[in-house]
Amino acid sequence: MATSQTLDRTLTALADPTRRAILQRLSAGEARVTEVARPFNMSLNAVSKHILVLERAKLVKRRRMGREHFLSYRPEPLDAAAKWMAETRTFWAGRLDALEQLLREEDAAKP
Amino acid sequence: MATSQTLDRTLTALADPTRRAILQRLSAGEARVTEVARPFNMSLNAVSKHILVLERAKLVKRRRMGREHFLSYRPEPLDAAAKWMAETRTFWAGRLDALEQLLREEDAAKP
DNA sequence: AATATATTCAACCTTTTGGTTGAATGTGAA
DNA sequence: TTCACATTCAACCAAAAGGTTGAATATATT
Incomplete structure (x- = not known):
């Protein structure tokens, strides 16, 4: 039902730069907590908490x-985020094209 | 340059349900502060603050x-958000299809 | 000029967030 | 068993978020 809470x-998880960096790291493949934490200039515990937020989401x-x-x-x-954007039509209108183009450019850049 | 701060x-602006509701209201057309605030069960001042956050963003x-x-x-x-998602390829992969389909379904529903 | 309306500013309060350190837990290695 | 490692739990802290109320500002209306 895409509860507002889910969204x-x-x-909220995506709104933090540390958490976005963690996701980018993980989008390159599985990793252990310690590995994920290493590049960050903060305690392992802090990263562990960020991971919990991402897990909750x-x-x-x-x-x-x-x-x-x-x-x-x-x-x-x-999906929920995409759905919300679709519902807010004017909001999202045009963005889809931009995104498609971005992805196409990326594809074009790689043989 | 899509600073991390911009993103x-x-x-952050999008992460709050009140602010999302405000944007949805505004995606239906221009409105004054008081009009935007009316449906919410909070003071005008609180809504005014939310609007400032959306403006800053x-x-x-x-x-x-x-x-x-x-x-x-x-x-x-x-755009910045779309770019970030494109950069986090695996992350976004497949979501674009889902979004496209959603939009197509919406279009199909309207004559 | 006096009053009403639209909006923000300022001060304040409570809860949440993002971080810290130190101890606890569970698992592997010597 | 003992020691090292991987991870979380707990308590704490400072700063930010989201709300409140009351006063200030600017513009309309009478």
Whole structure:
């Protein structure tokens, strides 16, 4: 039903630069908590909390293997965001074209 | 250049349900501050603050006409969001199809 | 000029957020 | 068993967010 709360969680999770960086890291493939945390200039605990926020938003899934937790990226929650944008037609109008073009340009850049 | 800060402002603005509702209202056309505020169960001042956040994110533009301020919706900041999503390819992959389909369904529903 | 309307500014309060450090838990390695 | 490692839990803190009320400002209306 795309509760407003779901959308809130998704957008709130996305609104933080650290969390966006984490997602970008994970979009390149699974990684453990420590690995994800390494590049950041903050405590492991802080990163762990950010991961929890992403997990609550279902943008990240955790797979426990012994003492290691493997994190992976989950795109599903973006459906709600896309839906909201579609509902706010004028809002979104034209953006889709821009996005399509961006993606096409990216494809064109790679052989 | 799509500063991380720009993206932050956009997504932070979008992360609040009141502000999303305001944008939806404005996507239906210009309105004054008081008009925008009316449906909400909070003080005019609170709504005024939300509008300032949307303005700072450039999602809303203000046109002063005497004592009345007319607000209108501005979609441009979403470019940065779209760009970020395009950059996080795996992240976004598949979502575009879903969005396209949603929009096509909407179009089909209207003669 | 006096009053009403549209809006923001300022001060304040409470809750949430993003970070810290230190201890606890669970698992693997010596 | 003992020690190291991976991760979270708990308590704490400062700053930001979201709301309130009351006063200020600017513009209309009478």
